[in-house]
Structure formats: C-alpha cells, structure tokens
Amino acid sequence: MSNHQLSAYANQATLVVHGPDQPGIVAEVSALIARHGGNIVSLDQYSDAHSDGEFFQRVVLHVPDFSAVMPAIRSDLEETIGARTRFGLKWALNDRSVPKRLAILSSKGDHCLLDLLWRHRRGELPVSVQMVVSNHTVSADDVRSFGIPFFHVPSQSGADKSQSEARILEILKGNVDFVVLARYMQILSDDFIHQVGVPVINIHHSFLPAFIGAGPYKKAKDRGVKLIGATAHYVTKDLDEGPIIEQDTVRVTHADTVADLERRGADVERDVLSRAVRWHAQDRVIRSGNHTIVLHN
Structure with missing residues (x-):
C-alpha cells in the first residue's frame, strides 16, 4: 500500500470479537469504545442461533492518537469482555494503518x-x-x-x-x-x-x-x-x-x-x-x- 493509502487509515483500528452469544455484548463493546474517545465507523455482526449460539462481530473504529491509547484499550477489552470475564470472548484489535x-x-x-x-x-x-x-x-x-x-x-x-x-x-x-x-x-x-x-x-x-x-x-x-x-x-x-x-x-x-x-x-x-x-x-x-x-x- 502507498503512504497515501495508509494515511487514510490513520487512527483507525479493527476490533474482531468472537465467542458465546449472550445479551449485552454489543452494548458493552460500544460503551468500551466510547470510554476511550472512539467513534464507530462501521460495524457488522452475526449470531448463528437465537439462543446458545456463537457471536461474531467486526468493528472499525476511529480513536484520536490511537497508537498511544491502544495498550489501554487492549487492557480494557481483556478486563471487560475477555476470556476470564462473564462474557468469555476472544478478541483481536489491529491498527489499520499497519498492513x-x-x-x-x-x-x-x-x-x-x-x-x-x-x-x-x-x-x-x-x-x-x-x-x-x-x-x-x-x-x-x-x-x-x-x-x-x-x-x-x-x-x-x-x-x-x-x-x-x-x-x-x-x-x-x-x-x-x-x-x-x-x-x-x-x-x-x-x-x-x-x-x-x-x-x-x-x-x-x-x-x-x-x-x-x-x-x-x-x-x-x-x-x-x-x-x-x-x-x-x-x-x-x-x-x-x-x-x-x-x-x-x-x-x-x-x-x-x-x-x-x-x-x-x-x-x-x-x-x-x-x-x-x-x-x-x-x-x-x-x-x-x-x-x-x-x-x-
């Protein structure tokens, strides 16, 4: 990718969430992004059953000075929705400007x-x-x-x-x-x-x-x-x-x-x-x- 294309992704990240479906996941993820001053650019999600299913979500978010706050967001994700929480979700947060x-x-x-x-x-x-x-x-x-x-x-x-x-x-x-x-x-x-x-x-x-x-x-x-x-x-x-x-x-x-x-x-x-x-x-x-x-x- 060219430097111009990479600059278009500056301060953007993708957050992928996957795990057992249950009420409150979308609200929790959205609130977490807001806590760190982030804005949701796009969001797609899927659940494979109405109950006891698997939940899948991809969020593109914009956060001012993302590289500086990325460690804090990662820590918050693990403490809020990670494997040891009641949600028990897998997640991945990646900087879009880094191919x-x-x-x-x-x-x-x-x-x-x-x-x-x-x-x-x-x-x-x-x-x-x-x-x-x-x-x-x-x-x-x-x-x-x-x-x-x-x-x-x-x-x-x-x-x-x-x-x-x-x-x-x-x-x-x-x-x-x-x-x-x-x-x-x-x-x-x-x-x-x-x-x-x-x-x-x-x-x-x-x-x-x-x-x-x-x-x-x-x-x-x-x-x-x-x-x-x-x-x-x-x-x-x-x-x-x-x-x-x-x-x-x-x-x-x-x-x-x-x-x-x-x-x-x-x-x-x-x-x-x-x-x-x-x-x-x-x-x-x-x-x-x-x-x-x-x-x-």
Whole structure:
C-alpha cells in the first residue's frame, strides 16, 4: 500500500470479537469504545442461533492518537469482555494503518503469484509483501521486477521434505503475519503447519470437495461438467479440508477443451485468491471450527 493509502487509515483500528452469544455484548463493546474517545465507523455482526449460539462481530473504529491509547484499550477489552470475564470472548484489535506482512509461496505456475503482486502494486491489497519463496526459479525475474525479494528453496525428492521446509521456516520466522500458497505444488507437513505459527491460505484449483487431487480439469472434462471453480481455504493438517474463505464458479460447455477449462479456471483462481487475501488482511474472516464467518461491512 502507498503512504497515501495508509494515511487514510490513520487512527483507525479493527476490533474482531468472537465467542458465546449472550445479551449485552454489543452494548458493552460500544460503551468500551466510547470510554476511550472512539467513534464507530462501521460495524457488522452475526449470531448463528437465537439462543446458545456463537457471536461474531467486526468493528472499525476511529480513536484520536490511537497508537498511544491502544495498550489501554487492549487492557480494557481483556478486563471487560475477555476470556476470564462473564462474557468469555476472544478478541483481536489491529491498527489499520499497519498492513499485515505477507509471504507468498509458489511453484512454476505464476498466474496467481503475479496477479497478487500486480494488485499489491496497484494498492488493491492492504498488505506488505515481504517475500516470494519458490521451489523453482522461473518467476524470479518477474518477482524482482516488482521490487519483492525472491528466495529459491528447491524441494527435496521423495516424501521427506524436512530440509526444504526447515529452510522456508528459517526465512519466514518472525517476518510475516500470514502466508499464501499461490499454486505452491508441495504438500506441507503437519510439523511445518504447526511451526510456521501464522495462518496459511491456499488456492485450490477446483470447487471443493469435488475433483480433489491431480488433474482436476481432466477429471472435470471427463465428467462433462457445466461449472468449474476454485476454492480459497486455510491450510490445516487435513489436506484440502481447511476452513473455506471464498469460492466461485464459471459456466462451461461440452465444446470447451481441457485447455479452455484451464484458462478459464485460472481466471477464477486469481479472483478467488485475491478476495480471500484481501478479506483476511482486512480482518473480515473469523474462523469457527472448520468453517468461517466473513463479515463484509
């Protein structure tokens, strides 16, 4: 993001609240913001049941000299609605003027990678791209043309990827707030997912759960599908089973070739992934079990 765009978020924050629903949460949060001289810019909330449900809320607030009063607001949140209070809520308060630090992992296919870098350069993604890590070098020059550091970490042959994963972890540790797999064609180990310590978002080249695995467009063609799609989801230890952030489809016909499906599918992948990255960076996505709540206001 440009300095001009960041300045538009000066003294603004996002507050995300999640936990057991009960009367009084909205009033308590609103009163807390008012106590610190804050003004609610936008608010979106959702409860998944009329009673004994889960409550989800995203608030954008403006507080004069926010960075100075942020510690006091955090303390008040914990004492007022936090885990040890009668509300027992989880919460996160983030400065909107500080973009989340992103690392992108990629392989040979570059359509999602370059689309993210292009959107980032245009100011469409509220992130700071720290690096691109790839197991191939084909995109190195393109990535560096955006002024982004490029790291080549070759993948090991065979099932044991521990050495290459250890190198990637060494590069990422302490430098990023989340990771995006932009068609990174390697399966991450449970140990890597545990050690990386930040959310990991993947773009899957089909509308999950259909056509999981290799060659989805060939499988789709063989089945004579009328829709193809893409799915962006958080990565968990269960392959392609993580909480879904965004999905989309495009209509196809019997006349489309496999190449047509791949081309049109790549367009959907780019759009779905960019939306997922943007929403995560804007604190719009709340994970609840194995699904997500995406608050758009």
